[in-house]
Amino acid sequence: MKRFETTKRARYSSRFAKLASGQEPLALFITCSDSRVVPSLIALSDPGELFVVRNVANLVPPQVPGVESPETSVSSAVWYALEVLKIRDVVVCGHSGCGGINALRSGAPPAPLERWLAHGQRSLEAWRAKGPLDPSLSEDDQLSQASALQQLANLETHDHVRARVEAGEVKLHAWWFDIPSARLLAYSKAANRYVPILEAEEPAARPRASVISAAE
Ligand SMILES: [Zn+2]
Numbered sequence: 255m256k257r258f259e260t261t262k263r264a265r266y267s268s269r270f271a272k273l274a275s276g277q278e279p280l281a282l283f284i285t286c287s288d289s290r291v292v293p294s295l296i297a298l299s300d301p302g303e304l305f306v307v308r309n310v311a312n313l314v315p316p317q318v319p320g321v322e323s324p325e326t327s328v329s330s331a332v333w334y335a336l337e338v339l340k341i342r343d344v345v346v347c348g349h350s351g352c353g354g355i356n357a358l359r360s361g362a363p364p365a366p367l368e369r370w371l372a373h374g375q376r377s378l379e380a381w382r383a384k385g386p387l388d389p390s391l392s393e394d395d396q397l398s399q400a401s402a403l404q405q406l407a408n409l410e411t412h413d414h415v416r417a418r419v420e421a422g423e424v425k426l427h428a429w430w431f432d433i434p435s436a437r438l439l440a441y442s443k444a445a446n447r448y449v450p451i452l453e454a455e456e457p458a459a460r461p462r463a464s465v466i467s468a469a470e
Contacts, residue, residue, distance in 0.1 A: 269301055279305040282335040284328075284405065285347040286312045286354065291431055293347070296438050305341060307331045311354030312346055312402065315373040316411040325373065329412060336418055344409065347429040348402035350391075355398045376408065377401035387447045399448055402428040403441055 283293045284307045293299065293306050307328055314332070315325040335341045348355070357363035358374040381400035388399065406426040410416045418424035428441035430448045440454035441447070 273302045281343040282341045291349050305335045313373045314405040314408040316408040345427045346402050346405040348398045349431040350433045352398050356394045377404040380404045
């Protein structure tokens with residue numbers, strides 16, 4: 255835990271000095287708390303480039319019309335990212351072998367996880383209704399892929415996100431990190447499946463999306 259001070263601080267000190275006055279991140283990155291998913295590594299980002307939200311199973315609780323947000327941590331971060339920091343690319347990144355997704359699929363998660371994983375109900379329904387994007391995957395990984403995509407729909411249940419997307423000001427991306435192969439995939443609408451990030455149709459189409467092109 256002291257490694258930063260002894261091995262990295264000198265290298266990064268000038269960058270942090272520049273960042274001290276503020277941040278202008280390139281993307282909002284929503285991913286799982288899993289220790290094997292390292293946003294700055296898989297997106298090849300430097301300090302100041304990614305605004306990150308992490309939680310169990312990378313869920314975005316949907317906004318229910320007329321009801322105050324059921325969970326304010328994620329929605330607050332999303333609002334701040336889009337409306338204050340003016341971030342224009344949002345990535346939801348799931349991953350293989352997700353313990354949270356396994357608990358969600360089991361239908362009987364440990365009691366402390368129950369309330370949180372209830373936000374994954376729409377993911378379960380989408381996976382069951384539409385079937386797997388990649389039938390060769392385990393059921394957990396199938397659900398994980400469907401869930402990352404579902405979170406984009408959940409994001410759009412929030413009025414300000416939907417307005418920005420409809421105005422063409424914000425793009426939503428679903429990514430999936432395959433841990434055994436260390437391969438980063440992006441959902442391709444044209445192919446209706448996750449493809450290697452280099453083959454994705456629009457991962458780097460926007461000027462402020464350099465973080466995404468950097469992943470190549
Ligand atoms: Zn996970």
